[in-house]
Every structure is written in C-alpha cells, then in structure tokens.
Amino acid sequence: MSRILLPIVFLAVFASVAILRAADQATVADPKQFGRIAQPGVFPDQWINGTDCETNPFGQVHAYNEDLYIIRQSKCDSYEAPFLYLIFGKDAALLLDTGSFGFWPVAQIVKEVYDDWTERNGVGRIPLIVAHTHSHGDHTYGDFKFRGIPNVFVIPPTLAAVIQFWGFEDYPNDQTQIDLGGRVLDVLGTPGHEPTSISVYDRRTQLLLSGDIVYPGHLFIFSQNHWADFKASIKRMWDFTKENPVEWVVGCHIEMGADPFESYKYTTVEQPNEHTLQFRPKILKKILEAANGQGVEPSCEIFDEFVIHPVYQCGITWNG
Numbered sequence: 081m082s083r084i085l086l087p088i089v090f091l092a093v094f095a096s097v098a099i100l101r102a103a104d105q106a107t108v109a110d111p112k113q114f115g116r117i118a119q120p121g122v123f124p125d126q127w128i129n130g131t132d133c134e135t136n137p138f139g140q141v142h143a144y145n146e147d148l149y150i151i152r153q154s155k156c157d158s159y160e161a162p163f164l165y166l167i168f169g170k171d172a173a174l175l176l177d178t179g180s181f182g183f184w185p186v187a188q189i190v191k192e193v194y195d196d197w198t199e200r201n202g203v204g205r206i207p208l209i210v211a212h213t214h215s216h217g218d219h220t221y222g223d224f225k226f227r228g229i230p231n232v233f234v235i236p237p238t239l240a241a242v243i244q245f246w247g248f249e250d251y252p253n254d255q256t257q258i259d260l261g262g263r264v265l266d267v268l269g270t271p272g273h274e275p276t277s278i279s280v281y282d283r284r285t286q287l288l289l290s291g292d293i294v295y296p297g298h299l300f301i302f303s304q305n306h307w308a309d310f311k312a313s314i315k316r317m318w319d320f321t322k323e324n325p326v327e328w329v330v331g332c333h334i335e336m337g338a339d340p341f342e343s344y345k346y347t348t349v350e351q352p353n354e355h356t357l358q359f360r361p362k363i364l365k366k367i368l369e370a371a372n373g374q375g376v377e378p379s380c381e382i383f384d385e386f387v388i389h390p391v392y393q394c395g396i397t398w399n400g
C-alpha cells in the first residue's frame with residue numbers, strides 16, 4: 081500500500097468504525113470490575129497438536145464465547161501453529177494476525193465465522209480490521225489473502241502504521257483504547273520480542289492477548305538491545321494487571337508440554353502433551369523475576385512453563 085493511500089484507509093476505518101479514544105467514553109462502554117467478567121468463555125480441552133495430520137483440519141476454530149474466536153493454524157500446515165484472535169463488536173470486527181506460511185485458507189476460515197456472526201447478530205457488513213500482534217512472518221504471512229476484499233482493512237505491520245492506527249502518542253509507554261462498538265479494547269505497547277509488538281486487553285472477557293512476548297514456549301529475544309525492552313514490557317504488563325482485572329494471559333504459540341520444564345524444540349510438529357494456551361496473570365511476575373534474575377545479559381534457560389531464549393546466544397533450535 082502506498083504511503084498516500086494509507087491515511088485514506090485509516091480515515092475510512094475511523095469514519096465507519098467510530099473509534100472512541102476518550103477514556104471517559106471507554107469507561108462507560110465497559111466498566112472494569114474485579115471479580116466480575118462481563119462475558120466469560122471457555123478453552124478447549126485440547127488443541128490440534130500435530131499428532132494426527134491425516135485428519136487434522138487446516139485450522140481449528142474455537143468459539144471462546146459467541147463473540148470471540150480463537151483460531152489455530154495446524155502444526156501439520158506450519159510448525160509455527162500460531163493462534164489468531166477474532167473479536168466482534170457491534171460496529172466492527174478485529175482479526176489479530178493472519179497466520180504463518182502454509183496452505184491453509186485463512187481468509188475463507190475467517191469469512192465463515194464473520195458471515196455466521198454478522199447474520200446471527202443482524203448487523204450487516206461491519207468492517208473487518210486486520211491488525212497484528214507484531215510483524216513477524218508467522219503472524220502476517222496471510223495478509224495478502226485479505227487485501228482487496230471490500231470492507232476489510234489490513235493495517236500494515238510497520239511501527240509507523242501501528243502507532244498511527246492504534247493512536248499511540250508515546251509508544252510503548254502510553255496505552256490506547258479502541259471501541260469496536262460496545263466493546264472496548266485497551267492496547268499496550270510491548271516490544272522486546274519484536275519492536276512493533278502490542279498486547280491487547282479485552283475488557284469484556286478480561287483476556288490479555290500477549291502476542292509472542294508471553295506464551296508457554298520459547299520467548300525469543302533476537303538482539304541484545306531488545307532485552308531491556310523485553311523486561312520493561314513484562315513489567316508494564318504486570319503493572320497493568322494490578323489496575324485491571326485479567327482472567328487469562330493468552331499468547332500466539334504453544335511450545336511447552338504440560339509437565340514442568342518440558343520444552344518442545346522450535347520447529348517441532350508433533351506436540352502430544354501440550355501446555356494450555358492460557359496462563360494466569362501471575363505468570364508475568366514469574367517471567368519478570370526470571371528475567372531480572374538473569375541481569376543485564378539474558379541467557380538461554382528453560383523454566384517450568386517458559387523458556388528465555390536469546391537466539392543470538394544459542395541459536396533458534398536450542399532446547400537445553
């Protein structure tokens with residue numbers, strides 16, 4: 081997309097979605113309350129995990145509840161097997177990430193959920209915003225499948241576009257809000273794994289979507305000068321949970337087993353004993369303590385539910 085077209089698309093999105101930025105409006109739309117979840121949800125007992133490539137579908141669509149969907153790309157299609165999040169408000173839908181390289185028909189999978197939801201809710205063709213937790217290829221590869229579809233707006237995975245679209249004034253230190261229509265999301269800048277990373281908090285379900293900075297697996301750090309950002313972002317997220325009720329922290333991959341310290345090597349396809357996708361928010365404190373314990377220079381180390389993995393020290397397929 082050209083630089084000239086970009087603001088036009090943003091204008092179109094802003095105009096049709098009526099994104100609210102004012103904190104007071106946001107508070108009215110969805111009060112934050114500890115001890116009460118406006119719309120709870122459930123996780124599946126097990127995700128498709130690469131152990132049955134004969135029968136596994138390309139993607140597993142899971143309704144966390146009737147207005148929020150978690151979609152996992154099959155390990156058999158891409159060993160990355162990322163998780164995508166599709167969130168509906170009455171004025172717009174948000175898809176976070178488009179998946180990895182592979183053959184899965186991600187746009188078709190999303191369209192089926194979108195068609196079903198919009199029909200069920202009688203809202204017409206609300207805009208679909210396609211944005212990203214961060215710019216890595218296993219989260220953005222499928223973007224091209226969404227481009228050119230009417231009413232679908234793909235936000236480019238660049239820092240400038242991320243800052244402009246979400247409305248950051250001091251990325252990553254400030255927080256922004258977006259209202260999808262009766263559904264407010266708070267957006268945090270969380271670089272460290274990658275410099276355009278965000279985490280998204282959904283007030284309605286109290287899920288904190290953490291991208292690749294927190295998940296049960298290899299927390300990859302690609303450069304020494306990202307380490308301070310990583311620690312600051314984890315602290316930012318942990319501090320956020322003190323002010324905001326977080327039920328679960330959910331990331332974009334699973335690379336740990338259910339048993340403590342059971343780590344699957346990066347690129348593993350068959351993961352028969354996967355850890356849950358979801359963490360309780362105290363995982364942030366555990367990661368922060370682990371990271372602070374390593375000091376100014378991170379080292380490759382397997383912890384019970386995650387791996388601190390500075391790639392530039394031990395290589396990407398290191399596993400203990």
Ligand SMILES: [Zn+2]
Pocket residue numbers: 214216273274292
């Ligand atoms: Zn990544």
